[in-house]
Amino acid sequence: MAAKRRYDDGCGVALAMDVLGERWTMLIIRDLLLGPQRFVDLQAGLPDISPNVLSHRLRELQESGVLQRRTLPPPAASRVYELTDWGAELAPIVSALGLWGSRTPIMPRTGEMRANSLMLSLRSTFSPSDEPDWSANYEIRIGADIFAVRVISGRLTEMARGQAAGPADAAIITDHKTLGLLVNHEEDLETSVGSGRMTLAGDVGAARRFLAAVGL
DNA sequence: TGTGTTGTCTCCGCGTCGGG
DNA sequence: CCCGACGCGGAGACAACACA
Numbered sequence: 001m002a003a004k005r006r007y008d009d010g011c012g013v014a015l016a017m018d019v020l021g022e023r024w025t026m027l028i029i030r031d032l033l034l035g036p037q038r039f040v041d042l043q044a045g046l047p048d049i050s051p052n053v054l055s056h057r058l059r060e061l062q063e064s065g066v067l068q069r070r071t072l073p074p075p076a077a078s079r080v081y082e083l084t085d086w087g088a089e090l091a092p093i094v095s096a097l098g099l100w101g102s103r104t105p106i107m108p109r110t111g112e113m114r115a116n117s118l119m120l121s122l123r124s125t126f127s128p129s130d131e132p133d134w135s136a137n138y139e140i141r142i143g144a145d146i147f148a149v150r151v152i153s154g155r156l157t158e159m160a161r162g163q164a165a166g167p168a169d170a171a172i173i174t175d176h177k178t179l180g181l182l183v184n185h186e187e188d189l190e191t192s193v194g195s196g197r198m199t200l201a202g203d204v205g206a207a208r209r210f211l212a213a214v215g216l
Numbered sequence: 217t218g219t220g221t222t223g224t225c226t227c228c229g230c231g232t233c234g235g236g
Numbered sequence: 237c238c239c240g241a242c243g244c245g246g247a248g249a250c251a252a253c254a255c256a
Contacts (some may be wrong), residue, residue, distance in 0.1 A: 222252080224252095231252090
């Protein structure tokens with residue numbers, strides 16, 4: 001592969017684009033914001049990326065210090081990619097970029113949002129509450145994908161792929177399309193639940209409270 | 217040792233850009 | 237406008253590794 005193009009500009013924006021400006025790079029980072037992923041997991045989340053391009057991007061991001069590769073302990077013993085502390089600082093930037101992109105005036109919204117994207121949409125559109133009594137652990141299931149979310153005193157403090165360490169107070173079980181409609185305010189919660197495409201379990205009030213706090 | 221998984225390498229086509 | 241250089245990305249082959 002040829003040498004990477006650089007802007008040769010001391011401006012922070014140009015330096016950031018030297019690191020992040022290649023095709024697929026931001027989407028790889030987006031998918032890693034919710035936790036470590038294996039090479040095949042990243043491929044599954046980005047089905048149009050070829051293995052060599054993914055391999056190349058991962059290596060570039062490792063060399064840039066954005067992510068690191070780690071080998072899981074046995075019996076898994078597989079290698080996963082995860083953001084470094086510096087790479088994880090991109091979380092609010094990616095969220096802001098997602099919000100900005102969702103308001104694009106010229107490009108039609110095409111393609112189905114995947115689980116990772118939906119969860120990041122929930123995070124970026126979450127409206128913090130001043131309710132000091134609102135603290136809850138949530139389990140969100142989007143098809144086969146499971147995510148753990150924690151709200152403490154009305155603030156969304158954690159969102160990660162996989163089941164939470166402790167028991168969840170409420171569970172939200174749905175599919176990609178339904179959650180996408182809800183996030184985009186193209187369907188209300190009552191319709192989603194009434195149609196059976198969304199199930200709320202455990203503390204239903206807490207689940208409703210969470211869903212009322214998200215969306216564009 | 218065979219098989220599946222994970223990741224890399226090589227080759228090639230296509231698009232872009234700059235010089236003549 | 238033409239042509240060559242260069243960069244990007246995809247397909248397929250291949251290597252390294254883990255595990256049964």
